[in-house]
Amino acid sequence: MTARAIRELLEALKREQxxxxxxxxxxxxxxxxxxxxxxxxTELAQIIALVRRVSGWDDRLTPYAETVRANFKRWVFxxxxxxxxxxxxxxxxxxEKIRDHIAASFHIGVEDLDYAPFDAEGGRGRMxxxxxxxxxxxxxxxxxxxxx
Numbered sequence: 717m718t719a720r721a722i723r724e725l726l727e728a729l730k731r732e733q734x735x736x737x738x739x740x741x742x743x744x745x746x747x748x749x750x751x752x753x754x755x756x757x758t759e760l761a762q763i764i765a766l767v768r769r770v771s772g773w774d775d776r777l778t779p780y781a782e783t784v785r786a787n788f789k790r791w792v793f794x795x796x797x798x799x800x801x802x803x804x805x806x807x808x809x810x811x812e813k814i815r816d817h818i819a820a821s822f823h824i825g826v827e828d829l830d831y832a833p834f835d836a837e838g839g840r841g842r843m844x845x846x847x848x849x850x851x852x853x854x855x856x857x858x859x860x861x862x863x864x
Contacts, residue, residue: 719822719823722760722763722764722767722822723760725763725767726738726759726760726763730759737759738759738762738763738766739755739762741762741766742755742756742762742765742766742777743755745766745769745777746777748777749769749776749777751776751777751778753778753779753782754779755779756779756780756781758820760820760821760822761780761781761819761820761822762780764780764822764863765777765778765779765780765783768780768783780819780822781819781820783862784815784818784819784862784863785815785819787861787862787863787864788811788812788815788858788861790861791857791858791861791862792808792811806846807846807847810837810842810843810846810847811854811858813833813834813837814855814858815858815862817834818858818859818862818863819862822863823859824855824858825855826840826851826852826855829843
């Protein structure tokens with residue numbers, strides 16, 4: 717499922733059935749699944765969690781940020797296994813910012829590095845210094861792996 721498809725679904729729900737707004741559907745599923753976690757703040761994060769739940773990707777309603785954090789941990793451990801180069805402390809700090817952006821926005825593009833919180837740390841230029849030619853590959857991997 718693409719970021720565009722999720723956004724189109726969200727807009728269709730809002731346009732066609734305002735009473736089925738993601739927050740209301742989230743609350744209903746949270747009661748059914750006995751979920752104690754707070755509802756995600758953004759509608760986009762709500763709809764992603766709902767799609768994952770109703771499609772069977774998740775057994776129960778799980779806040780998307782939790783899914784992203786778990787997938788991030790698995791991805792980093794995988795990257796650090798074997799003889800592959802390990803991320804250093806500064807790279808990890810950037811990867812954590814990217815993880816948090818994906819948790820809130822579902823996707824990150826190179827252009828997102830020109831905005832907060834990345835711009836305060838040097839934006840795409842600083843990421844290039846940290847990751848070099850692997851920069852776009854790392855972003856692509858994170859987009860794929862965080863949503864898995």
